[in-house]
Amino acid sequence: MASPSARGQRRTAALLLSPFFGLFAAVTLAPLLYAAWLSLFTTRTSGLGFGGTENIFAGLSNYARALSDEAFRDGFLVIAAYCAIYIPVMIGGALVLALLLDSGLAKARSFFQLALFLPHAVPGLIAALIWVYLYTPGLSPVIDLLRSGGISVNFLSVDNAVFSAANIAVWEWMGYNMVIFYAALQAVPREALDAAKVDGAGAVRTALSIKVPMIRPAVALAVLFTVIGSIQLFTEPKVIYNASSAIGSSWTPNMYVQTAAFQNNDFGLAAAASLLIALFAAVLSFAVTRFSRRGSKP
Amino acid sequence: MTTFSTLSPAASAPEATPVTSPAPRPRQQRRVAKPPSVLLSKAGVTALLALATLYTLLPLTWLLLSSTKSREDLFGTNGFALGEEIHLVDNLGHLFTADGGVYLRWVMNTVLYAGVGALLAAVFSVAAGYAFDKLAFPGKERLFSLVLLGVMVPGTAMAIPLYLLAAKAGLVNTFWGVFVPGLVFPFGVYLARVFSASYVPDEVLEAARMDGAGEFRAFCRVAFPMLAPGFVTIFLFQFTQIWNSFFLPLVMLSDQDLYPVNLGLYVWYSSALSQGHPEDYLLAVVGSLVAVAPLIAVFLMLQRFWKSGMTAGAVK
Numbered sequence: 130m131a132s133p134s135a136r137g138q139r140r141t142a143a144l145l146l147s148p149f150f151g152l153f154a155a156v157t158l159a160p161l162l163y164a165a166w167l168s169l170f171t172t173r174t175s176g177l178g179f180g181g182t183e184n185i186f187a188g189l190s191n192y193a194r195a196l197s198d199e200a201f202r203d204g205f206l207v208i209a210a211y212c213a214i215y216i217p218v219m220i221g222g223a224l225v226l227a228l229l230l231d232s233g234l235a236k237a238r239s240f241f242q243l244a245l246f247l248p249h250a251v252p253g254l255i256a257a258l259i260w261v262y263l264y265t266p267g268l269s270p271v272i273d274l275l276r277s278g279g280i281s282v283n284f285l286s287v288d289n290a291v292f293s294a295a296n297i298a299v300w301e302w303m304g305y306n307m308v309i310f311y312a313a314l315q316a317v318p319r320e321a322l323d324a325a326k327v328d329g330a331g332a333v334r335t336a337l338s339i340k341v342p343m344i345r346p347a348v349a350l351a352v353l354f355t356v357i358g359s360i361q362l363f364t365e366p367k368v369i370y371n372a373s374s375a376i377g378s379s380w381t382p383n384m385y386v387q388t389a390a391f392q393n394n395d396f397g398l399a400a401a402a403s404l405l406i407a408l409f410a411a412v413l414s415f416a417v418t419r420f421s422r423r424g425s426k427p
Numbered sequence: 428m429t430t431f432s433t434l435s436p437a438a439s440a441p442e443a444t445p446v447t448s449p450a451p452r453p454r455q456q457r458r459v460a461k462p463p464s465v466l467l468s469k470a471g472v473t474a475l476l477a478l479a480t481l482y483t484l485l486p487l488t489w490l491l492l493s494s495t496k497s498r499e500d501l502f503g504t505n506g507f508a509l510g511e512e513i514h515l516v517d518n519l520g521h522l523f524t525a526d527g528g529v530y531l532r533w534v535m536n537t538v539l540y541a542g543v544g545a546l547l548a549a550v551f552s553v554a555a556g557y558a559f560d561k562l563a564f565p566g567k568e569r570l571f572s573l574v575l576l577g578v579m580v581p582g583t584a585m586a587i588p589l590y591l592l593a594a595k596a597g598l599v600n601t602f603w604g605v606f607v608p609g610l611v612f613p614f615g616v617y618l619a620r621v622f623s624a625s626y627v628p629d630e631v632l633e634a635a636r637m638d639g640a641g642e643f644r645a646f647c648r649v650a651f652p653m654l655a656p657g658f659v660t661i662f663l664f665q666f667t668q669i670w671n672s673f674f675l676p677l678v679m680l681s682d683q684d685l686y687p688v689n690l691g692l693y694v695w696y697s698s699a700l701s702q703g704h705p706e707d708y709l710l711a712v713v714g715s716l717v718a719v720a721p722l723i724a725v726f727l728m729l730q731r732f733w734k735s736g737m738t739a740g741a742v743k
Contacts, residue, residue: 134636135563141642142564149555149616150570156608157577160588167591226479234472243727244480247487250726252671254689255715258696259486262493262506262712270489270506304483361583364673371697383583383674390587391678399587407584414579 161404168192168401172394191401201402204382205409207291212359215295220352222303227310228336242311245304253301257368260297261285265372285373290380294365302358306351313347314340353417360410363387382406487719494518494716498709518713525710532684533691534718537670539602540687544609545666552612552661553654556619557646561632571620577613586674593679604679605687609669615661622657623650659732663725670722688718 171187195201226245230238248256263269264284275282284293317340325335341348363383370376370384378392379385382402390399489506495518500510522530558564559571589608590599598604627650635645651658676690686694692711699708 137642138562139564141646142558142562144643145554145558145562145646146570149551149611152551152607152611153573153577153613156589156611157580157585157613160585160592161580163592163595164588222479226476229472229476232472234469235476236469236473241476241480243730245476245483246726247723248483250667250722251487251719252667252673252689252722254671254673254693255490255719256486258692258711258715259490263486263489268502268506273505300483300486303479357579357581361581361674363583367673368693368696371700383586386587387674387678390590396591400591403584403587407580410581410584411576411579 161407164400164404168397168404171397187397191397192405194398195402195405198385200377200379201382201385204379204385207381208360208362210291211295211362212356214292215298215359216352216355218295219299219303220306220348220355222299223306223351224310224341224348226303226307227314228340230307230311231314231340232332232336234332242304242308246308247304248300249302249305251301253297253364254368256297256301257365260293260300260365261368261372264293264369285369285375287375287377290366290369290376293369294362297365298359298362302355306355309347309351310344313344317343349417353414356417357410357414360406360413490712490716490719494713496709498706501709501712502705518709519717522710522713522717526683529683530688530691530710530714530717533686533688536602536685537687537689537718540605540609540676541666541669544606544669545612545662548610548612548615548665549658549662551610552615552665553619553622553651553658554646555616556621557623557627557650557654559616559620560623561627561629561650562642574613574616577611578617582668582672583674586678589675590678599679600681600685602685605676605685608675609665609672612661612665612668615665618661618664619654619657622654622660626657627653656732659729663729663732667722688714692718 168191169187169189170184171191173183173185229235230241235241251259263271266272266283266285269284272282272284283289321339321343322335325339330338361383362381366376366380366384370378370380378388383406386399386402386406389395389402485507492509493501493506495513495515496504496510497512497514497517500512500514504510555574559567559574585608589604593599593601593604598607631649631653632645635649636642640648670687670689672687673689673693676687677693680686680690683691683694692714695707695714696711698704699706699711
C-alpha cells in the first residue's frame with residue numbers, strides 16, 4: 130500500500146529518532162515514572178534500626194506532607210519574591226540595553242555587546258563564588274565602598290538574600306537576553322521606523338510604541354525560559370548558604386528536596402517534592418505561553 | 428501543542444502595517460519632535476552602556492586580580508586592586524599539584540562530560556530535528572509535543588529522580604550517572620527542526636532522491652553538511668548547560684576522581700569556609716579563573732554560532 134519512498138521515509142525517521150527518544154525515555158521518562166512510584170512509599174526503620182528498613186505503601190501522604198510543610202511552601206514564596214525582583218530587572222535591563230544599542234547613538238556597539246554578554250560564559254557556580262566574596266563583610270570592596278558612603282548592608286542576611294541571589298542571576302543573564310533582543314530589534318522593518326519618524330515620534334516613543342511591541346515574541350520567550358530557570362534556583366543560594374547559614378538549608382524548593390533526600394534520607398518525600406516542582410514548572414510555563422499568545426493577538 | 432512555533436513567526440510582517448499606513452493624520456501637525464534629552468545624546472547612550480559594562484566586567488576583574496594574589500593579600504588587600512606581590516605563577520603551580528594533581532583530572536572529566544556529551548547530544552538532536560522537519564511518519568506532532576514537554580520540565584527537578592533510578596541501576600557514583608543525562612537535549616531537537624526548515628531546501632532533497640540516494644544517505648551526505656552551523660550552535664548550548672550543571676553531579680558523585688570542575692571548586696570552597704582550610708579558598712579562586720578563561724576564549728571565537736542559535740528561537 131505505502132509507496133517505497135514513504136516506507137523509506139518512515140524507516141529513516143525511526144532510525145534518526147530512536148537515539149534521541151531511547152535516551153529521552155531512559156533519562157527523563159523512566160526517572161519520572163520511577164520517582165512517581167517511589168513517592169507512594171515511605172521508609173520505616175524497624176526496631177532500633179538493627180532490623181533494617183522496610184518500605185510501606187503510603188498513598189499520596191508524601192505529597193500531603195510536602196504541601197503541608199511550611200518549609201516547602203516558603204520555598205515557593207522565596208521563588209515568587211525572587212521572580213518579582215529578578216524578572217523585571219533582568220528583562221527590563223536587557224531590553225533597555227538592546228534599545229540603547231539599537232538607537233543608532235551608541236559607539237563601539239560590538240565591544241559593548243561582547244562585554245555585556247561575557248558573564249554568561251561564566252558557569253553559575255563560579256559566578257556565585259565571585260559574588261559571594263563581594264558580599265562577604267570584611268572582604269568585600271563593595272561593602273567598604275558603601276560604608277564610606279554611610280550605607281551599611283548585610284548582603285547575606287535572610288532579608289537580603291533574595292536580592293543577593295537575584296543580582297547574581299541578573300549578572301549572568303542580562304547580556305544574554307540583550308543579545309537576543311538586539312537581534313530581534315534589527316529585524317524590525319526599516320519602513321516602520323521611517324514612518325514613525327515622519328510622524329514626528331521621538332526616539333523614546335518609537336522605542337516604546339513600535340520597537341518593543343514588534344519584538345514581543347522574543348521577550349515572551351525570554352520570560353518563559355527565565356521562569357523555568359527561576360524555579361530551579363539552587364546553585365547560587367547553595368553557595369550563599371555556605372558563606373552564611375542564615376538562609377537555612379531548605380530556602381528554595383530544590384534545596385528542600387536535597388535536604389530531604391540527603392540529610393533526612395526521606396526519599397519518598399524528596400521524590401514527591403521533586404515531582405511537584407516539575408509539575409509546577411510545566412504548568413507555569415504552559416500558562417506563560419498561553420498568556421503571551423493571547424496578549425499578542427489584538 | 429505548537430506553542431513555540433506559533434510564538435515565533437508573529438515577529439515579522441503583519442503588525443507592521445498599521446504604522447506604515449500612508450494616510451496623513453491630523454495629529455501630525457501638532458506633534459513636534461522633542462529635542463532629545465541629554466541621556467539620549469551619543470555621549471549619554473554610550474555612558475549608560477559603559478556603566479552596564481562596568482557592572483558585568485568588575486566581578487571578572489576581581490577574579491583576575493585575586494588569582495594573582497597571595498593568600499594574605501587575598502584577604503588583606505582591596506579586591507579591585509593588585510596585591511603586594513604577583514603570585515600568579517605560584518598559585519597556578521599550587522593549583523595543578525594540590526591533592527595529587529586532582530584539578531587536572533577534574534578538567535579532563537569536564538571535557539568528557541561536557542565536550543563529548545554535548546557532541547553526541549548535538550548529533551542526536553540534529554538527527555531527530557531533521558526527521559521532524561523533513562520526513563513523513565505517523566504520530567509526528569504527538570511525538571514532538573513530547574519533546575516540548577521535555578523542554579518544559581526543569582533540569583534540576585530531574586536530579587533526584589535520576590539519582591533514585593541510578594541508585595536502583597547501580598550507576599550512582601559512576602561516570603555514566605552524570606554523562607548519560609547530558610546526552611538528551613530536547614531544546615536542541617526543537618532548534619534543529621527550526622534550522623532544518625530554514626537551511627535545507629526541499630528541492631535539494633528531491634534532487635538527491637531523484638538521483639536514487641536513500642533517505643538515510645540523503646541525510647548524511649546532503650542535509651547534515653548543510654546543518655553544520657546549526658549543529659555547532661546546538662553543541663555550544665548543551666556544552667554550556669552541562670558545564671553549568673551542579674545539582675546533578677553534587678547528588679550523583681562522591682568519588683573526587685569523578686568530579687567535574689564545578690563540583691571540585693565547590694568542595695574546595697566549602698572546605699575553606701566550614702572546615703578551616705583557608706588555603707583551599709585561594710585554590711577555588713585560581714581554579715575558577717583557569718576554568719573560565721578557555722570558556723571565554725571559545726565564546727569569543729564562536730560568536731557567530733551562539734548568536735545565530737540564541738536568536739533562532741526568537742526571531743525566526
